[in-house]
């Protein structure tokens with residue numbers, strides 16, 4: 202635990218650089234094991250689901266700053282909360298910015314998991330918040346524990362964040378523990394953000410969204426569990442009307458609104474959400490079985506904590522070597538995996554297992570194994 206100052210918008214976004222190289226390569230990469238998204242959908246495939254969506258009469262003006270009524274209704278139903286509490290954002294990325302900028306005050310800090318999604322620290326710096334880290338340890342299976350978060354909180358803490366299922370470790374924080382944490386933070390004058398972008402992708406016990414827990418702001422998106430990152434839509438949940446008003450204003454200042462066309466596509470996606478969610482669940486759990494076998498075979502070289510949810514895991518070299526040279530060699534063989542230094546943990550690597558169909562995933566892992574043995 203401790204302060205992690207100095208990161209801001211000029212901090213290189215190493216993970217994004219690496220992912221973009223893989224995503225936009227020519228010729229296309231066949232075995233992308235770096236991405237944290239699910240199986241791809243085209244607009245045609247999406248529109249072919251259910252009754253289809255009529256987009257033709259969409260007026261290409263601005264949408265409302267809080268997001269369209271039908272989309273807020275769909276998300277309210279998805280999370281089990283009053284749809285009025287839902288504010289639409291440009292991905293969870295914008296939700297995070299809004300939550301931090303409305304919480305920021307002089308000298309305040311935010312408590313964040315380490316390792317975590319690498320945009321969190323720089324964005325906190327942009328909003329003038331000091332960062333205090335909760336170190337997720339191998340010893341505790343990379344679990345986010347309420348007691349560790351509370352140890353990192355001090356009298357300047359405005360907000361703490363947990364991410365469940367977690368990127369990059371794939372751990373899940375049980376709902377009761379989130380409730381305990383949210384109540385304890387309330388007593389200390391701080392609020393809790395629960396980043397649920399991978400909800401409801403769980404491999405063990407299914408979890409209910411944390412959106413209805415008092416003193417919690419949930420953020421989520423269309424990118425991960427719904428596998429539609431290209432819609433660039435997300436949300437935050439705030440039950441207090443006055444605070445929500447500030448957040449909607451911040452949203453208006455930043456981006457005015459989302460695209461009404463993309464909001465309509467998102468409403469259509471929610472109308473067919475069981476298809477999208479079950480396809481992701483099927484791909485992720487089939488691949489996870491293949492991956493578990495592989496990790497067993499590679500256990501002389503690699504350690505790992507099997508993910509409990511989400512689309513990624515975070516294996517490490519047992520001898521502590523920097524994974525980047527291996528990741529470079531792997532990428533040169535057409536199988537990108539994200540180097541651990543993108544997360545400040547060089548001996549690790551982040552491996553995504555929900556993008557490719559089973560056969561392709563299997564082939565990609567075979568190349569991984571060959572390159573691993575050649576090292």
Ligand SMILES: Cc1ncc(COP(=O)(O)O)c(C=O)c1O
Nearest residue numbers: 292293294318368398422424435
């Ligand atoms: C944990 C986590 N939160 C938030 C985001 C932001 O995603 P988006 O802006 O696509 O919703 C990501 C993206 O990878 C993520 O992994």
